[in-house]
Amino acid sequence: MGGHTRRGLALVRERIEAEPDRFVADFYTRLFTIRPALRDLFGATMAHQRAALFGVLDHVLEAFPDTASHEDLVALLAQLGRDHRKYGVAPADYDVFCNAMLAEISATMGDEYDHELATITTQALMLTTGVMRGAAQTAPGPATWTARVVEKFRMSRDLAVVRLVADHPPPHVAGQYLEVSIPQWPRVWRHLSPSVPPNPHGELEFHVRAIPGGTVSSAIVGETAVGDVWRLAQSHGTLTIDPTRESVLVAGGTGIAPIRALLLQMARRADTRPTRLYYGTRYPGELYEAPNLARLAGTNPWLSVTVVSEKDTNPWWLTRTIDADALHIRHRIGRLDDVVGSEVGAALDAGAAPDTQVVIAGSAPMIENTRRTLIIAGVPGRMIDHDPV
Known part of the structure; x- marks a missing residue:
């Protein structure tokens, strides 16, 4: 793409990065004002979500002008789209997100947001939401699975081993981690690594240490009990062993x-x-x-x-x-x-x-x-x- 695209999106990044917390907070206020029901898709605290949104937006604005990096960008956005299925995001919600983001960028840029810059920014955001929506709609299998806690062992005051049995074996391979949500903190997701390979019985085991200030990890160690039902979503990670090497x-x-x-x-x-x-x-x-x-x-x-x-x-x-x-x-x-x-x-x-x-x-x-x-x-x-x- 031309240099004007690169310069234009670099200017947008610069203005957003000047006050990232304000920008993201104002964006979510705008989004939930337009579609109040979307607030229910997220957890009680938005700190992690806000940081993640800023990181993705900053990456999109940086990578979009470089056509050589579009393959990697599309792959990232597709994975984000598949990941967002667990929140219950509907196809139409992507249009609301795109419009709210463009409006917030316009408000942030003020008089600098001319027709050319608006066109460039719209193209970048439409690519983002289009790829995410398409990946979500074509992803195979359910968005989430459930698993019931069958055993829990307190290994120390801040560490627990939790065993569960899933209703259907989640699709993962040994070495990967799964997205997990617990009933004490619904709609809040964390990454946990199973300590056993996948098996047809859906048996899972997680090792969790309570992190100081960590709401989910502390709840797992201190409050999780046999009978609790967890939700599981996408698997991630690439840890593998080449059997031909030591x-x-x-x-x-x-x-x-x-x-x-x-x-x-x-x-x-x-x-x-x-x-x-x-x-x-x-x-x-x-x-x-x-x-x-x-x-x-x-x-x-x-x-x-x-x-x-x-x-x-x-x-x-x-x-x-x-x-x-x-x-x-x-x-x-x-x-x-x-x-x-x-x-x-x-x-x-x-x-x-x-x-x-x-x-x-x-x-x-x-x-x-x-x-x-x-x-x-x-x-x-x-x-x-x-x-x-």
């Missing part, structure tokens, strides 16, 4: 969930290559999954397990203990990224396969630190896989 799997905290699902899937194969697992937490008593991993390693000689804790003792409120020697696994003290980087680097120096794949799961800081440490240790960046952070 693997190093790194799991921090509840990041063990998707890694465990991958390991259980790998255990079904007869040709799985040697795999080293590093599972780390802050305190040794938080290594709740260590016994299960030890049993898995005991029946699968291709798997070696190293558990890592930053501290060698527990705080007073954590009573769980771990005896690594009795479990026949290694226990290292230190930061997970440092232990992994040191041992993987030493293995490479000793002649380990240079094409060993590494999969990391955990918090965003843990993933970033581990990735950086591994690259410094000599692991090619292309061999390191993790979900977006």
